[in-house]
Amino acid sequence: MIENQTLAALQKLIDVVAKLRSPDGGCPWDLAQTPESLTPYVIEEAYEVVDAIQSGDKRAIAEELGDLLLQVVLQAQIASESGDFSLQEIAEGISQKLIRRHPHVFGDVTVENVDEVRQNWETIKAAEKGETPEAQKLSDKLSRYRRSLPPLNAAMKISQKAAGVGFEWNNVDEVWGKFHEELGEFQQALAEETPQRQESELGDLLFAIIQVARWHNLDPSAGLQGTSQRFIQRLQKMEDVIDRPLTDYSLEELDALWQQAKAKLAKD
Template sequence: MALSKTNQKILIALDNLIQVVAKLRSPQGGCPWDLEQTQTSLIPYIIEEAYEVVDALNTGDQEAIADELGDLLLQVVLQAQVAQDNGDFDLEKVAQNITEKLIRRHPHVFADVQVNSSEEVHQNWEQIKAQETPASPLLSQKLRKYHRSLPPLMAGEKIAKKVAKAGFEWENVQGVWAKFEEELGEFQEALDSKNLVHAEEELGDLLFTIINIARWYKLDPTRALQGTNKRFIQRLQLMENYADKSLWEYDIDELESLWQKAKKQLNG
């Protein structure tokens, strides 16, 4: 199949990136930092770049999106290069695997399966996925993958949904609120006991209960916290705009006054 001019340009750009990364990893004249990297040492950068892509997508800034997707693509190419250097696999294997998976999981596009809705597409996808990798019958094994692979807040949400679906659920939302009061009390008791290890455990229980409250009210806890972080920074920026000296030079009452002024302006 002949490649279009657009695809030819894309492949040339990808090949340039691959060659640059290979040069950075070359023992002859490469970059010392890149040569030191391992698959595990690069994990923080994958997470960071993924979040920066999400942030760019939320802004709608197309130039920023393209730039951040490039940073994320670099992590994919770099991981493949590290694996190739170790004799494990290469970028061709990565591309082949995902291409075969997409074809296999879209029989309504690449075969003769008929579907009438996106819900049927999703059901087919899950069935095919289950056939590819038979799932463990143990719920704990299914949940462990969320604990290992997702940020804690997202993992907690996934775990809460899965156990609820399995029947481990409160009868009504009042039961969730009662659990919240219980966990809040236990957290306060742990703090009073000065046992920080126990307090941290109880804090985790409290946060997990809040995640369940969000689930009952069909709220997204990750998006909620992202919104709070964003609003906090916006208010802090306004405080700095109002201030005629460093915020560190204000006392707490003055800071509270600036905070309320900023909050009022943002709330309109």
């Protein structure tokens, strides 16, 4: 009974999206969308799902998962209109992939631990591409991380995989040395180079600090998220006590308000 209700709910969503995309009475905004124009929403909704999960708010998690599911159905609807593929093909494809890559569940393979599951997964994945794990080029693997992960996560993953094959410093002092080298080059670029060169040196500097984070077992994405959250919290405290727009305050007044908000949050 529950399964039938779930399928009925999914079919209703499919029908709603198809109606939104219908040339006969559909929504002009939805009709104007393309797979490319919807890409930012896919990313945005995925991040909002993560934020909801981290908040622990069950209703928010369910809502944000619904928004993400909408993006999948909408992409499938657009693709089906041009005969590329359908939602059915998407579902069948991922089901078949899961069955292939879990022979210890759907076949007769025996595994002892999570590491063996991961190793089997990589072996099967490589075989699907006509390769073996040993024959896969590291650069190809790293390119996939660059394409599929947010920049900070990709940089950390790339760094970890490179270190795993021996492309690594001898000690953390060398890592810090590289950071200071890149900082100097970035400062020089800001003073003398083109914007393109400045951006390149900024990337090198960010990659260097990610190496420092890796050596100290820190998550740079989590660190940056925390800093952004604290900035917003302090700004909220400032806005709670002022009686006019922030733009009406001098820099000195804003700094004083900031310090007060920082101190208050530290006590809470």
